[in-house]
Amino acid sequence: MTVKMIATDMDGTFLRDDKKYDVDRFREQLKFMDEKKIQFVAASGNQFYQLKDFFTPITNQYKIDFVADNGARIFMANKLIYEATVTREQLQKVIEWNAKNPASHNNLIILTGNHGAYVSNHAVDQVLTEVKSFYNPVYQVEKLLEIQDEIFKVTFVWPNKQVQAYVTALLAIFGDELHATGSGFGSVDVLARGVNKASGLSKLQAAYNITADEIVAFGDNNNDLEMLNYVGTGYVMPNAYPAMHEVGFKEALADNNHDGVLVTIDQILENI
Structure with a gap:
């Protein structure tokens, strides 16, 4: 070989x-x-x-x-x-999808950009500590859609580790313009198509x-x-x-x- x-x-x-x-x-x-x-x-x-x-x-x-x-x-x-970046329009679409999804009430959104990762300033210390074990640096922000950075990846983290249903739903809705994949630890990553x-x-x-x-x-x-x-x-x-x-x-x-x-x-x- x-x-x-x-x-x-x-x-x-x-x-x-x-x-x-x-x-x-x-x-x-x-x-x-x-x-x-x-x-x-x-x-x-x-x-x-x-x-x-x-x-x-x-x-x-x-x-x-x-x-x-x-x-x-x-x-x-x-x-x-x-x-490959996720456009502002695409970012807004997937965040709005998450807000309307009943199972997403307690999930966490992480945006990965050129200068670091971003989470809501409502994230509690325990969650923030866990995020920092996977991302560096991490910034807390008031409004995710107002971040002034190029975004490469949107990550949704659910308490329930079984996330394939969410991957399937995201691909069904956004599959023509984005890619979604389970990434372990109850998370789903949304990326540019392909x-x-x-x-x-x-x-x-x-x-x-x-x-x-x-x-x-x-x-x-x-x-x-x-x-x-x-x-x-x-x-x-x-x-x-x-x-x-x-x-x-x-x-x-x-x-x-x-x-x-x-x-x-x-x-x-x-x-x-």
Whole structure:
């Protein structure tokens, strides 16, 4: 198997539940990958700023690329090469849909922009603390529709973790102009049409002249489906959502809390 790119989701996949990973082990893998000209990509619903923070101990030595915001922003190291925004009109439509949806009474709206993430100033401290574990920086605002920033992603977070019905409803109404996907932890991301992790990888793939068959990817959730179907070899985590195990992907050698991505990468690199 020829491998020229390895891409991985972060939460529930590359990262342990405490948001940590084996830095020294990963550094050694990157050293080998750098010698073999294999690109490493963090492909996540997280913002670019948050993703950079995870890899601060390493990026001064080795280059990492980023498919951030579920594909809405693509970076080669620190260089932005692509972004897709949600228009003001689209933003208003989906927020109005949420306001009229009876099941959305207690949900949280997060807007991801160029300068950070935005939530209502009505968010309580406990909720704000949880948001800050996924977004950096976070700003509280009075009116979401008056934010002076480009918005790449709208996230709705429901207390009920079963969100597929909301994804289906959003796609039924807005599918001609927007994309919606479940993103774990009771959240649904709304993005520009055609934007997902696979479309993000395709931008990097073109830049490096790599074929999809030469890419390996890891994931655990619905927002990884397009990516895992797109690449030559897709791995699903043992701890993934049950439906992910029914698609026919390979299974990583351990779960996220036992460094499953790193363990599997070691096996892949041994055969190169």
